[in-house]
Amino acid sequence: MSILINKDTKIMVSGITGKEGTFHSKKMMAMGSDVVCGVTPGKGGTEHLGVPVYDSVEEALDNHEIDVCGIFVPARFTKNAVDEAVNAGIEFVVVITEGICPHDTLKFLSNAEKKGVRILGPNTPGLLTPGESKIGVLATEYVKKGNIGVISRSGTLTVEICQYLMKEGYGQSTIVGLGGDAVVGSTFKDIYKLFEDDEETEAVVIVGEIGGSMEEELAEYIEGSDKSMPTTAFIAGQNAPPGKKLGHAGAIIEGGKGSADSKIDALTAAGVKIARVPWETGKLLKENLKVKS
Amino acid sequence: MKLFEYEAKEIFKKSGIPVLDSALTDSPEEALSFFEKTKPVVIKSQVLSGGRGKAGGIKFASNEDEYRLAVEELIGKKIKDLTVRKVLIEKKIAIKNEIYMGYTIDRANKCITFMFSDEGGVEIETLAKVKPEAIIKEKIDILEGIDRSRMEDICSGLNYPQEIINQIVEVGLKLYQAFTEYECHVAEINPLVITEDGDVLAADARIAIYDEAIHKHPEYDKEEDTFTELEKRAHRSELGYVEMDGNVGVIGNGAGLNMATLDILLYYGGEPANFLEVSGRTYHKAAEAIDIVLSNPGVKVVFGNFFGCISRCDVIAEGLADAYREGVINVPMVVAMRGTGGSQGRETLKEAGLTEIFKDDIEAGKRLAEILKER
Secondary structure (H helix, E strand, O other), rough: OOOOOOOEEEEEHHHHHHHHHHHHHHHHHHOOOEEEEEEEEOOOOOOOOOOOEEHHHHHHHEEEEEEEEEEOHHHHHHHHHEEEEEEEEOOOOEEEEOOOOOOHHHHHHHHHOOOOEEOOOOOOEEEEEEEEEEEEEOOOOOOEEEEEEEEEEOOOHHHHHHHHHHHOOOOOOEEEOOOOOHHHOOHHHHHHHHHHHOOOEEEEEEEEEEEHHHHHHHHHHHHHHHOOOOOEEEEEEEOOOOOOOOOOOOOOOOOOOOOOOHHHHHHHHHEEEOOOOOHHHHHHHHHHHHHHH | EEEOOHHHHHHHHHOOOOOOOOEEEOOOOHHHHHHHHHEEEEEEEOOOOOOOOOOOOOOEEHHHHHHHHHHHHHHEEEOOOEOOEEEEEEEOOOEEEEEEEEEEEEEEOEEEEEEEEEEOOHHHHHHHHHHHHEEEEEEEEOOOOHHHHHHHHOOOOOOOOOOHHHHHHEEEEEHHHHHHOOOEEEEEEEEEEEOOOOOEEEEEEEEOOOHHHHOOOOOHHHOOOOOOOOOOOOOOOOOOEEEEEOEEEEEEEEEHHHHHHHHHHOOOOOOOOOEEEEOOHHHHHHHHHHHHHHHOOOOOEEEEEEEEOOOOOHHHHHHHHHHHHHHOOOOOEEEEEEOOOHHHHHHHHHHHHOOOOOHHHHHHHHHHHHHHHHH
């Protein structure tokens, strides 16, 4: 088991013929992801990376069963690409594209919410179920199949933390990147709930960072949940100066809100173990699981 | 992209929000005739920071001597580390009431928020702390917008004549128009004043346009005035760079990992001098990146933390090795390098003559702590 994607998940890539789309679709296919087709307006009827390309999502759906759409198109086309996938009836859309104006994000999120469609991202490294399937850009070389659910707001740091989990002997059920933007679709809480209901997942690792309030919202949820699991978190940006964006558009302390301290305090109160540096995550997880058994 | 008050007021004017006639100047001479026909006036420093009034950035003048003195004092003045280059001159008006009105984006609820308060004039963050009940907050679905009847409902509790309430409703709707048209992060009027004569005017204006949308509004596309010289240089090279006060230069790939590197530094008792991020798009610019880090004279040690995923460590190492051979790296540098191209990258750095090379950030962090202690 895993959450959201597994080896049977049928994937469509929007922007498959572009530079980014091509590069990452190849890597996705190489690890076994079932990419069934792609969409690039104007390239319909051609074949790319061995799969058919369509002009529109509707046409793709006429010819294939599709579970997820991965969006790799440039920022200025992203809103339309997401709207198209959502309106055509795809139930899960992963928005990899970076640099989208939050006004556009709000528009496609509002549309998706009304239609009950799950959105991951934007500016997400995507998600990965080791040994089975991935959508996005997460590296597959430094992860392995296991029982730890990982939810993160970043890419490279997530892979680093997965490597430290592996040093302690832990693989991952699914790794989910929420995205580094100020406004994103799925939240820590949304994904945490899925892990709670996943039989395979025994514990969760949270990789949070400064900005926004998703970590505090998760803490509140964990406190009230009767299904919560051993949870360990690392919050990046403990030393961050206020008012400055640290790499991610969403990693900013504004008007005194979104500091690492606020997140760490809330999570600690909810019983989550806090790693001060990335490598402590694996060790704390081990202690956390021992306490449980 | 934060806009100056005079730029925000240009947008207000285009959007039909009432503002006073004004003159923008960097010398008393240039706006003298405006002063003569408008006096008494208020002279406002144009800087991108809040609280300029408290910092002495706003002056009043009713005769020419006062006027000249005020303009000369303000031009070149430092307000919170920012230099005043221009002042905005407007007629001093008799204010009866001050209202706060603003739009921003609510990250948690994924919507636009309209904020409104009958107690304008103080910073909204301050008001939110001392008297949160004085602020009305309304969530707006961006696909639905806000219509006149809803705005009338929000304003219906105000204790003003209907004619004034109508004007406030109008400003609220027009400000929403500007907020969405210019794809703003913030659009705020504080205060919106009601004059003794019964006019409603935007006395101050704050607009920040999202960086991601600024290409659609090139007239406001300027390098942020709040950037330091090195931050501007990095911005031009598309490298993420933020300057801080410590003595350890931090460079790495990926925003999250780089933030974690600051945390590792803190864990070992170090203080960052900066944050420099190379990404999947810019990892070939490592030589330029390290040059920027070392252009800050405060940097005494550099901590490089790289985990190759899309960015390749071997390519990053080439850049760093070039910089080292050219003598750019003139302080101790501790590097952790692993992931894609990691072993080749470590080899390249060793061959170039760098000595403090590690496979992970635990070992690199420990070594860094030793170096910091020795100093």
